[in-house]
């Protein structure tokens with residue numbers, strides 16, 4: 001089943017697709033199978049570079065999050081900065097990110 005990754009005309013602050021967590025990661029304490037994120041990207045990661053680990057996809061297998069603890073790289077494909085007003089997950093994500101990199 002395909003997922004709409006460009007959610008236009010839905011407002012950007014409305015989460016529209018689920019995350020599928022792929023391993024125990026910095027996202028595991030924040031998100032679960034019920035979690036929704038917003039999505040407006042027309043490109044995505046095809047193949048992760050060496051050392052990067054897959055943390056989450058959407059249900060259609062598009063890469064939505066990856067990380068490398070050894071280099072302190074933490075990346076997500078959605079836009080938590082736009083979800084902050086309504087979605088406590090988004091603030092938790094930023095708090096976790098800051099804790100990881102400081």
Ligand SMILES: [Mn+2]
Nearest residue numbers: 005039040058
């Ligand atoms: Mn997406």
